[in-house]
Amino acid sequence: MKRTLVLIDDLYYQYGLRGKEEAGILCLPMLRPARPGLAVRxxxxxxxxxxxxxxxRWLAPWxxxxxxxxxxxxxDAGNSFAVAGLIRERWPQKRLILWYRNLVQASQPPGQAPPGCEVWSFDPGDCRAYGLGYNPQFYVPSPACRAGxxxxxxxxxxxxxxxxxxxLARMEAALQAQGCSTRFCIAGVNSPRLTYAQVLxxxxGCRVLVDCKCSGQQxxxxxxxxxxxxxxKLLTNDSRLAGEAFYHPDNIFIWGQDDPARLGSFLHSACRPVRPAILAQYGLxxxxERFG
Incomplete structure (x- = not known):
């Protein structure tokens, strides 16, 4: 059976991957934790x-x-390209994949990837612009956050x-107008940056998650x-979600596309369960498998 090593920085522990090993997939941190400070980094x-x-000395025991x-x-992370180059140099026979989970503009350009390294992205726009392979986000749920x-x-x-x-202010006001209590944590504005444990x-603690994509992100x-x-339930400005396998209008309200008069009934109705087979499409x- 083909075995896969997924290297992901501690910054991305929200994926729930640390030490995870199943179905021939081994997930480990890419780097050892570094002492705080810009000079060390x-x-x-x-x-x-x-x-x-x-x-x-900086590499985790993978x-x-x-x-x-x-x-x-x-x-993709600040040191992924350098680590990919090291792997290509020492283990040239390995298939090597770099996957952008952020927009290219927030990271290193694909042209800096080591020779022979495949480059993929979660963003269809970046895939078209840079000729990258497309593989969307995935998620591994945490037992610390109980469903429902x-x-x-x-x-x-x-x-x-x-x-x-x-x-975000307009979305929050619309929710409050329907009698919803809200907690909007905007880092650097009304909240410190939360750890992912705090995000969970x-x-x-909520019934409705609010998703607000940045301009230019697909x-x-x-x-x-x-x-x-x-x-x-999900309140989102991402109209592309209407094409996803998990989409149902009872669970997802698309801001700017759905009828605003329907927001109240959407918020106060029950969330429809999603079949396990659909959940599996968005798992690790x-x-x-989508990398081929």
Missing amino acids: AARKLELSVRAPWAD MERIGECSQVILA ASGPWDAFFVGRDKGRRQL QGIA GMTLRPLEALFYGK ERWV
Whole structure:
């Protein structure tokens, strides 16, 4: 059986992958935790980029397991391209895949990927613009967030401003006009940046998740998948979700497309359950399969 090594930074532990091993897929952190401070992070980046003889000190112990795997997938992060180059140099026979889970403009350009490295993205627009393979987001639910639970607020949003503050204010006002209590955590505006454990607490405590995509982004964020796996309703400005297998108008209200007069009945009706076969389409195993 083909075995796959997925390397993902601690910054992305929201995927629930740390130490996960199933269906021939081994998920490990890419780097060892570094001491806080820009100087330490800069030194790590430089040593990895130039392949310094002592750069291995920054790498997590995945090198002990890479021999078992025929392909390696790295999620984009500040040092992914450098680590991919190291893997290509030491294990040239491995199939090597770099996957953007963010827009290209927020990371390194695909042209800087090592020779022979496949480059994929979650965003259809970037795939067309840069000639990348397409593979959308996936999700691994956390047992810390019980599906279908609810708590002290009706609607929950978490994220940075990114030019969305006015739209978020309109969405929150519309929710409140329908009698919904809201918790909108905009990092740097009215909230510190939340850990993902705190995000899960917010999700567990709501009935409705709010998803607000940034301008120019076409790929799905994690919010729709969190709503899907945890049995929450979703208020979103992503019209592309109407084409997803999990879409149902009772569960997803598309801001700017659906009739505003329907928002009240949407918010106060029950969330329809989603079949396990549909959930599986957005899980880890299917995500790896889509790479071929």
